[in-house]
Amino acid sequence: MASTRWERFWCCLLRVGVKAILALFSLFVPQQRGRTEGLGLPRITEPLLRVSAVQLARNIRRKQVTSVQVVQAYIDRIQEVNPLINALVKDRFAAALQEAAQVDKLIEEETGGEDVLEDRLPLLGVPFTVKEAFALQGMPNSTGLLSRRTVVSGVDAPPVALLKRAGAIPLGVTNCSELAMWLESHNHLYGITRNPYDLERIAGGSSGGEGSIIGSGASVIGVGSDIGGSIRIPCFFNGIFGHKPTEGIVNNRGQYPPASGQQPSFLCTGPMCRYAEDLLPMLRIMAGPNAEKLSLSTNVDLRKLRFFSVPHDGGSHLLSPVDPQLIQAQKRVVEHLKADLGVQVQELRIPQLKYSFQIWGAMMSSPGKDGKPPTTFAELMGGGEKKVWPVWEFFKWFLGLSSHTMAAIGLALVEMFQSSQPSPFILQQKESLQKDLEELLGTDGVLLYPSHPQLAPKHHQPLFTPFNFSYTGIFNILGLPVTQCPIGLSVEGLPLGLQLVTGKLQDHLTLATALYMEKAFGGWREPGHTEHTQNSISNNVCNAT
């Protein structure tokens, strides 16, 4: 489907405009260089930090280790790396240690045996972290908005409460982008979060604090949210696993800002973790009663699945081309699936994907079923008071007087020119993409698609490539479950990754595939280890079920 000359002209104009503004912007931006150059993360020496949450819980139940020892090990690691990555923005270490001591006492006194504990409290004694955009009792909940700096949560958001009820112990809250709507985790309240693989690069957004702290080995599991890629993008940049569940499965209440218009069906809350085996149990817990809608107890035989590989979006003029290292990595995955499982992997082009950004933008600004339009970004920036005037904020920013980031101001500026009526052409593309993908994937299809066209960019660079998030955002609009998998490191030592997409309510298929991919491609690698993907395919043959 060729784009018209008119479209190409507008894309070109937009790109030139954005680049011109941003070239100017880069003159004003504070440079990271010098402060972090040459610094890497200290190596992980504590073996407890190299164990999945599920395994930690088992070892705690079996009294092979105490919860206090595990929580203390994570506190020590956070204290070691956080000054470098700025990921955890408020801790509750003292309370966490007290709770861990209570867990150890409970286990000492429990007479029902290990199975009873596993059934009732599957994550008993395991520490976790939470994106600051979620309510965690006693912790700030500003979502990076300076005017919300004094907001402290009185209750827990439902998925956080469910994890606590499963016995997990929160260590604190992590940074995100302003109002959770950007690819970089940066705001004027907490500053900028850095990537553990290269401190000069971004940790992603909006759940970038979670991505960075987990990727650094300073947290094992965490809670993120995703309306355009905010779980999957930071998981990709930080080399970890993340799952955006089928729409409506995990309760989205208790996060700021609340979604409005049609956005509630695009927003998803989900797990982020270093080890693939933690994805499914976390989803089961976080979904509460909705877990029954998923087939999470079904054994998946990967040999019976149909795989499809789509290497890029078909060439949207707005987005960067996919990095050749990512194309190669996806090819290696395809070859491995064919050789090891004996499955067919069909390579496809899906023409409607070229309009991913236009589809996402149109649907995000559409009114809800009640006819009400979504709250504007300028209103959200006003923090419930008067909305901000984007042009005014833009000038204030250049004078160093704005309390907002350039990304947030840019979003508010773009919104001023956005129509609330999606064009019939874009709506038609969305409908046909939805239909085609649902038919293609059915109940046994898994699609491989890049998580992002670029490897983790340098700080502030997404301001020049703002539409690249569309590789993830399109699946929010379609409501499909997606798992981001790490698949080794690039020649620069940056994480490579891949999205696994499946049909609605078939989350178990991508979660099972993620477990397989971890065995085949090595999963999370400790930052600082620069073994490259070329050598990373292990000969481990995975039991496909």
Ligand SMILES: CCCCCCCC/C=C\CCCCCCCC(N)=O
């Ligand atoms: C100063 C440059 C700003 C240009 C803005 C261009 C508009 C791009 C539109 C939307 C970018 C949204 C990025 C969303 C990232 C993920 C959000 C999420 N919570 O899942």
